[in-house]
Amino acid sequence: MNFEYLTPEAIYQYTLKRCQKASSLLDELWDYTHQHTEAPKMLTGPIEGNSLNMLVGIAGVKRILEIGTFTGYSALWMAGALPDDGMLTTCELNPQNIGIAQMFFDRSEDGKKIRIQQGPALKTMQEMIESDHPSFDLIFVDADKKNYPRYFQKCLNLTQVGSLIVFDNTLWSGRVLEENQDEETQGIDRLNILAAQDPHVQNVLLTIRDGIQLMRRVK
Numbered sequence: 166m167n168f169e170y171l172t173p174e175a176i177y178q179y180t181l182k183r184c185q186k187a188s189s190l191l192d193e194l195w196d197y198t199h200q201h202t203e204a205p206k207m208l209t210g211p212i213e214g215n216s217l218n219m220l221v222g223i224a225g226v227k228r229i230l231e232i233g234t235f236t237g238y239s240a241l242w243m244a245g246a247l248p249d250d251g252m253l254t255t256c257e258l259n260p261q262n263i264g265i266a267q268m269f270f271d272r273s274e275d276g277k278k279i280r281i282q283q284g285p286a287l288k289t290m291q292e293m294i295e296s297d298h299p300s301f302d303l304i305f306v307d308a309d310k311k312n313y314p315r316y317f318q319k320c321l322n323l324t325q326v327g328s329l330i331v332f333d334n335t336l337w338s339g340r341v342l343e344e345n346q347d348e349e350t351q352g353i354d355r356l357n358i359l360a361a362q363d364p365h366v367q368n369v370l371l372t373i374r375d376g377i378q379l380m381r382r383v384k
């Protein structure tokens with residue numbers, strides 16, 4: 166199963182037409198990523214970008230942590246809704262992706278609010294926890310799926326009551342329904358169980374794009 170099947174193509178195209186348009190820079194980044202990277206499907210896309218931007222605005226978010234920058238598409242969408250004194254830290258392993266992301270951040274008004282942290286994100290998060298880093302208002306996790314349960318535990322340490330925790334690809338093209346799950350699917354399925362059961366969070370699994378697990382800290 167492919168994630169496009171989760172939303173019928175005609176409905177997707179209609180939704181796209183009736184949503185706020187991406188900026189021309191975001192459209193350019195979209196095209197550049199398709200031309201210069203091997204896995205452009207990793208881009209969250211305009212509907213999810215809009216949804217993240219809306220969440221940041223509605224919740225009055227000022228501090229964001231993103232796990233999985235890729236070429237900076239979702240970071241730029243979220244930074245667009247941050248106030249001038251807001252800050253987004255985004256974690257990425259791959260230096261080539263970082264180069265592309267920084268190139269586009271430098272061309273954006275919102276780029277000054279974004280800081281890229283290179284390295285394995287679990288290590289970065291652990292260092293933040295150990296250094297008593299101020300808590301984040303929103304954490305968006307969109308990286309290695311097998312580690313989703315570990316990211317969730319770290320998210321609990323880096324947020325407070327009222328913060329939002331958002332995980333992407335939580336339907337994984339429908340593979341969460343399979344009985345014989347690979348390591349990545351198991352990580353996602355386990356995260357979805359944790360989200361529904363952990364008393365620290367209220368959650369809803371949204372069927373937007375490839376599934377968005379949206380949680381709010383209540384404890």
Ligand SMILES: C[S@@+](CC[C@H](N)C(=O)[O-])C[C@H]1O[C@@H](n2cnc3c(N)ncnc32)[C@H](O)[C@@H]1O
Nearest residue numbers: 207208209233235238239257258285286308309
């Ligand atoms: C799905 S892409 C992120 C897409 C991005 N949020 C967007 O909308 O354009 C996942 C990214 O996470 C990065 N990544 C994978 N494992 C990582 C890790 N352990 N630490 C930091 N980044 C990681 C990958 O290199 C990849 O660029």
